[in-house]
Amino acid sequence: MKGASFTERLLRNPPLLTFLLVALVWIVASLTLRGFGAYGHLRYILELSAVIGIVAAGQTLVILLGGIDLSVGAVITVTAILLPLISPDWDPTGLVGIALALLIAAAIGFMNGVGQAFLKVPAIIMTLAMATFLQGLLILVAGGSAVSVTNKAVILLGSARPAGVPAGIILWIVVSFVVLLLIHRLPIGARLLALGANPLAARLSGVDVNRNSLIGYTLSGFFAGLAGMLLLGMNRQGYVGIGDPYLMTSIAAVVLGGTSILGGRGTYAGTIPGAILLVTTTALITVVNASAGWRSVMFGSLILALLLVSGREARR
């Protein structure tokens, strides 16, 4: 559009805005806080963001299609605990274990989709119940204790740094590439968006609601599994509860990135800086010397302030 000024265009581009916000926070923080802007630290922030970013990839898809996935935390935990347990000894590469674990994660997502599509259970209830269910199952399987990983590929994923770039970040880049393609360059992306914005019109336009919901939830399960695997690699240990912190953060990253929580509008391009923003904020608050209460207040206020900038366009 020719009429629109630069700022106007910027304001209408939540992903870009969120990216600029991240840059701004980084610059201000490194000028004021010793050590914050160190290359190593920023790299570490990105590495942590990768986990959130990958879970939030699935969350983005599901939210775009008008749903929500409250089971991602549980799926991460399931993957992180099951992967070491099911990696067969005869496979030195560890890839078989990974494939199995991701299959399980995707199957859980698929079940969520089935609940949605065929049992007509609202997403929020279906996935919440699934999380509770998995919690019980896990205690049963793992007896509630942590398992250490010996899977070669997973350890490599958590520790390798080809050309100084942590493997987790590389994985995230790949995921981003795939998800952005999926949303913007494949028919399914447009179908998910249409479903999220108006399921009835989409159905009458020949979009198969059930099938696309199934695909969306399955992918969400898959990406949560992928994140669980990365987390396992970074921690070397999976335990019950390891995925819990990623539920709310994955949703927050999506919304901070300008995607409508009601579905039908947004892109993963916003989620990426959204995830970085969240981790950055947490890191900032951690180094402030204040009581727990004050730190909590500061964290909330900072999120709110960032939202005022990046979330402006996300009106209903």
Next chain:
Amino acid sequence: MSMAEGMGSLYFAIQRRRNRGLVGLYLVVGAFLVVYAFMFPGLLTIGGFSKFSQNWFPLALVTMAQALLMLNGGISLAIGPLVSLGAVVAALTMEGPAGVLGGLVAVVIVGLGIGAITGAIVAYMRLPAIIVTLAGSFIITGIALILLPRPGGFVPDWLSQLLAGHTPVAFGILILVVIGWKLFLATPLGTGIYAVGDNPVGAFRSGVPVERVRIVSFALSGLLAALAGLFVAAQTGSGDPVIGNPFTLNSIAGAVLGGVGFLGGKGAMRGAICGSLLLSVMINVMFFIGFPPVAQYVAQGVIIVGAVAIPEFARRWRKA
């Protein structure tokens, strides 16, 4: 003509219709209550019923607080922290010179005030409620922790006895709250909650003060959550800065179980209240059946899905 029925009959006819989609849920909840009463006949005594309803009461209040927002097209992730803050404020003020009355006033102000501020941010800045309240949840938790870094404070024993003793006062209050809600719904502002939730533009053009409705619903929701906190303080005799946190997810679960839609304008409060009752009675039934913790988690997941899926299937089956 049939519609020229008597005066109040329109009101009751509207009410009757709202029950239709909820029959399935009523049956599920009823079945659970029967099973529970069968296993624990003490439920049917005054004392037993009192205790049961006291344990359900705060969940019922927060579910109403959540449903109120969801009907209006909003949602709050700060319900739990607000319960904590309500409990903290009650426990801190009631032991001071302000006394119980002062404490009550303080809790009411805190609930209404925080709710209204949140509502104003959502309504005027046009930010998504889910993330505003997520940020709010950290801020409110922080305030509760600053006010009362560790559990403590004090609520006079007579108040605890009154609200959470061996009489069903809490249940009575719940009924009053429901009546209050019905009265509110019968005000133009109350009807506006549905209209704004369903079709904000249309409501605006019909002369409904959309922003004011949003703010009022957040304020009332905040009030309910803070009052739930006051009750928790009375029930436990003290304040705890983190006690309310789990209520957030439970309030959403209760409301959605009760058929309240995510997008606004869909559902009824009675459904939400029923949903919260199911969540509550489920805990007792599982205990009396003697489920081990693992089975409790699994069963809970299955029951929740079933409670939504079974009525849906029944509906489809009846239609076919």
Next chain:
Amino acid sequence: MDQATPLIEARAVSKAFFGNPVLKGVGIALRPGRVHALLGENGAGKSTLINLLSGALQPDDGEILIDGKPVARLTPASARAAGIAVVQQELSLAAELSIAENIGLGAAPRRFGMIDYGALSRRAAEICGLVGITEPLDLPVGELSLGRRQMVEIAKALFRQPRILILDEPTSSLSAHEVAILSGLVRTLAARGIAILYISHRLNEVQSLCSHVTVLKDGVVTADQSLAEVDAEGLVRLMVGRDPGEVFPPRGTPSGGEELIDIEGFSAGMVHDVSLRARAGEIVGIGGLVGQGQEDFMLGLYGAIDASARRAMIGGRPGPFAHVRAANAAGLAYVPADRKKEGLVLPHSIASNLLLPSLGTLMKHGMRDRAAEAGLVARLAERLTIKGDTSRAVQALSGGNQQKVALAKWLPLVPRVLLLNDPTRGVDVGTKREIYHMLRSFADEGKLILLISSDTPELVHLCDRVVVFREGAVAAELPREAISEEAIVGAAMGLGAKDRAA
């Protein structure tokens, strides 16, 4: 009467959206007792002007006067206080609230600060009687058909006892019967001294009801005159600015093409035991009072609701279809009546909406071929004269242009059977003409067109055959020679279609 002070007047108002001017120095004056028509093509700015007059939008420039006095800032509330009521083109109802509550929304009688349900019930009943709403007042509006919701919308406006009543395409989804009721009502209200602004694309209505007209074109007023000496053609000329030519295309001779629909004992929703055969090259009209199963019939054919049949060959494949995709695969396309709820993904761009059904057909290297898609969108926009940037949200289009998008999106799939549910609802006369000619040429190309219409003249002049539904069954099937308004209405009302046929 024209000398009286206008109850409301807009002087030189302008309005732009995101820098695109929609109204440029427009003036209009509504006087008591006058039915004033506001005409203009789709997107001319009629609804926008109304939004200014009712306080829903603020003008960028110019002023609004009520009773001759300028008002600083008109809001919906202050407009209502000044006696202005609007029947919105975009329905402003809340689905979960009852008919009565909707009617009273924002203006309900109160007692002790609460809605006085007794008084509401009485007054709403009175008005419903006036406009012919017979459904129980406690029924949630969400359970009503589009046409009935429109009636509720009208009742809602009347409930406010307006001095100034603005009707934005009030009849676009009404049946003939409902239109008659409304016309009578409008006359009565005007006789009582109420100023009425009437927007419609049905020029016969305008002609019979209105005494004055303002015509908008490209954001400016091109006519502001009495309708006294203007005849039907003159009206069209006023609006289009030139001679429009025949509205309805000439009918050819039915070619006896391939049989594309052959159903027997077909049931779906409220439709039961319907039999129908139809061939390529035909335009088959489906008439009847609103809500007699016409829509269920189409949805059933389209696989969108459960259907059963003793025998069904649809598009050359055995039906009924279990899914929309199966219907699409058989060459069926469906254009719903409620374009906002069912036809379009409003917040998405025109381009995305146009591409939705054909996603996956334009692929390159396994990915969407953006260039090909852009070409397709451009061709469709051109063919249906959808002007402007196709990356705009379809929401921002005027009603008529939205309808074009809802139709155009199917063309790339080259459907053989078009199921059209009131496709010209709210479409301006010029565009209507285009659509009629397009439908005829589709038929000539060998497509079969099933057309539900609430506009009886459309059935009479466009269709090769009309099937009239009543209570979920076919009440009459009128061959070309037998089609007339009387025959259709008669059959629809259950007045001896069979006797006549005999």
Next chain:
Amino acid sequence: LSNCIKGDRKAPYSVGWANIYSVPTWMKQTEGTITAEVDELKKAGLVKDLMITDAQGNAQTQIQQIQSMIDANLDAIIVEAGSSTALDRVISDACAKGIAVVNFDSLVDTNNLTAKINTDSNEWGSSAAKWLIEKLGGKGKIIVMNGPAGISVSDDRRKGAQPVLDANPDIKIITETNTEYNVAPAQEAMTSLLFANPEIDGILSLGGALSAGSVLAFDRQGREQVPITGENARQFLELWKEKGLKSWATMQPNWLGALSVYAAVQALEGKDVPAFVKVPLPVIDDSNIDGYLAKAGDFPADGYIYSPYDKALFDKLLAQ
């Protein structure tokens, strides 16, 4: 007779364990000691069944579950409290019904119960602080790692350290953290702190998993380890050995659970159980760490290596 005991309950007894949250490994291990003890007592004909509830972290649910245990008229209730104040009233109710109530680890404020069994959290904090300060020669910059805010255990440990820190003004607290008692969040927080603080002389960690997370953060960032306090978490003890840390640790024995069941049954049997059973805190240092590590294989990877226990030990502790 012990507190709450009325002498009209007869063996075999039914016992309830009201757990706040069953998921953390510490809890799993503790449940193991409880079920093992119950098996013993069953053999002795003293216990007939054990009911376990899991409040899923919700103190409000825990109240409800304890109420159900009262309703079911269990003979003994073992409580791992989700709030130091919230359960006071329901526990008092149980006590009034003659139920033996024993509370361990995470304690409640009320004394209306049969016994509280715990180590001394204040002493935990002060001993840790003393050791660290001595190690640092009374001077240096330290970071304090706490468990979750608003929880009495973490709060009590921190409080115990305060007087010691006050007495040593040359010890500077750079900053404090609050995280769950889990490795990953602790490691994440410490990593950020390492970037922000080039000079750190010691870590006052008040939880085993927190210590492990801290050590891992130092290790991953290639920073030289500093003196750190901790707990008998297997992972921490192993890191200590592996990295040759300068460390000190203590232990919150999981068999507090078993001891609680044992104490409850003793009380029901008419024995005199002291109202507060103080379990001494052991010191783990370079001199005895090998003894702990030798048994590591018997414990979960993220579990706690607790010292052995037997009836004799229990009797001795109960005889104080």
